[in-house]
Amino acid sequence: MLPAIEVKQVCKRYGSLRALTDIDLEIHTGEFFALLGPNGAGKTTLISIIAGLSLANSGSVKVMGHNVITQYPQARLNLGVVPQELVYDPFFTVREVLLIQSGYYGIKGNTRWVDEIIERLDLTDKADANMRALSGGMKRRVLVAQALVHKPPVIILDEPTAGVDVELRQTLWDFIKQLNQDGHTVVLTTHYLEEAETLCNRVAMLKDGKIIALDSMQNLIGKMTSGNSVRLRLSPDCLPSALHELQISHDGGICELRIENYAQIEFILTTLRSENVQILEMHLQQPDLEDVFVNLMRNGRKQAK
Ligand SMILES: Nc1ncnc2c1ncn2[C@@H]1O[C@H](COP(=O)(O)OP(=O)(O)OP(=O)(O)O)[C@@H](O)[C@H]1O
Numbered sequence: 001m002l003p004a005i006e007v008k009q010v011c012k013r014y015g016s017l018r019a020l021t022d023i024d025l026e027i028h029t030g031e032f033f034a035l036l037g038p039n040g041a042g043k044t045t046l047i048s049i050i051a052g053l054s055l056a057n058s059g060s061v062k063v064m065g066h067n068v069i070t071q072y073p074q075a076r077l078n079l080g081v082v083p084q085e086l087v088y089d090p091f092f093t094v095r096e097v098l099l100i101q102s103g104y105y106g107i108k109g110n111t112r113w114v115d116e117i118i119e120r121l122d123l124t125d126k127a128d129a130n131m132r133a134l135s136g137g138m139k140r141r142v143l144v145a146q147a148l149v150h151k152p153p154v155i156i157l158d159e160p161t162a163g164v165d166v167e168l169r170q171t172l173w174d175f176i177k178q179l180n181q182d183g184h185t186v187v188l189t190t191h192y193l194e195e196a197e198t199l200c201n202r203v204a205m206l207k208d209g210k211i212i213a214l215d216s217m218q219n220l221i222g223k224m225t226s227g228n229s230v231r232l233r234l235s236p237d238c239l240p241s242a243l244h245e246l247q248i249s250h251d252g253g254i255c256e257l258r259i260e261n262y263a264q265i266e267f268i269l270t271t272l273r274s275e276n277v278q279i280l281e282m283h284l285q286q287p288d289l290e291d292v293f294v295n296l297m298r299n300g301r302k303q304a305k
């Protein structure tokens with residue numbers, strides 16, 4: 001099947017800084033894809049190149065089969081980008097901005113879809129307000145709306161929830177999830193890792209302009225962490241020898257034991273009881289994307305496949 005986005009051997013330099021090095025990435029049609037990495041990793045640079053707004057020093061990019069440089073108009077029609085930076089024209093109202101944006105794509109009479117986006121992004125009350133009169137979070141909603149006026153099959157959101165309140169985050173995600181279910185490919189950049197973990201099926205991790213991990217969310221979390229564990233505070237603070245082989249650490253009165261399956265908890269509890277060791281505290285630890293992120297950024301091992 002035609003990839004939604006195809007990035008081949010992309011390099012980008014700013015003077016002596018290598019912002020992107022040999023990026024190869026295929027994002028499949030219909031995916032909900034996370035592009036993650038710390039500040040300065042190169043996410044926005046890559047997005048600008050995919051959007052045809054910035055030129056790579058080498059390599060090529062296609063959106064729905066269209067080269068973003070040589071077939072710019074076609075590529076652009078297939079893509080909607082929500083930029084990280086808040087850029088807006090203060091003199092127009094929200095509805096005007098969206099209708100003008102439709103005009104850029106040659107779409108006339110887009111009122112019905114524009115009104116629908118306005119409603120879905122909870123902007124109805126502000127539809128006739130000037131852009132400069134909106135709060136930061138509201139301006140960000142307009143940026144999301146602007147990226148969607150031409151119903152692009154591929155949508156890239158560069159930190160769409162930065163500075164957005166909890167309620168709107170929920171509204172926004174419901175809308176984006178709906179678009180993804182309707183067949184739109186979605187690429188998301190965010191520093192809220194739990195959002196990426198719940199929403200996205202596949203992840204690329206960037207560090208210093210290189211892809212250091214590329215896998216399904218499930219595989220990545222499974223492969224890059226030590227698995228589930230249980231943390232116990234015991235009285236007396238002494239682990240029975242039968243449990244020693246499960247022990248990961250024993251620090252400051254907290255004993256952490258590895259568990260491969262939940263049935264092992266029963267074994268742990270029975271062993272402690274038979275040795276008259278009392279449990280004062282117990283926490284189940286399940287690895288998440290944040291653990292993966294921290295591990296990867298610490299040692300940056302190449303795991304791409
Ligand atoms: N126009 C530019 N001129 C010079 N250097 C730039 C320019 N744009 C980006 N950079 C540099 O390229 C690197 C990648 O920046 P980029 O904005 O892509 O990071 P990012 O992953 O989006 O980070 P963040 O999470 O902070 O948004 C950084 O070191 C940045 O300083």
Ligand SMILES: [Mg+2]
Binds near residue numbers: 043044045084158
């Ligand atoms: Mg960025």
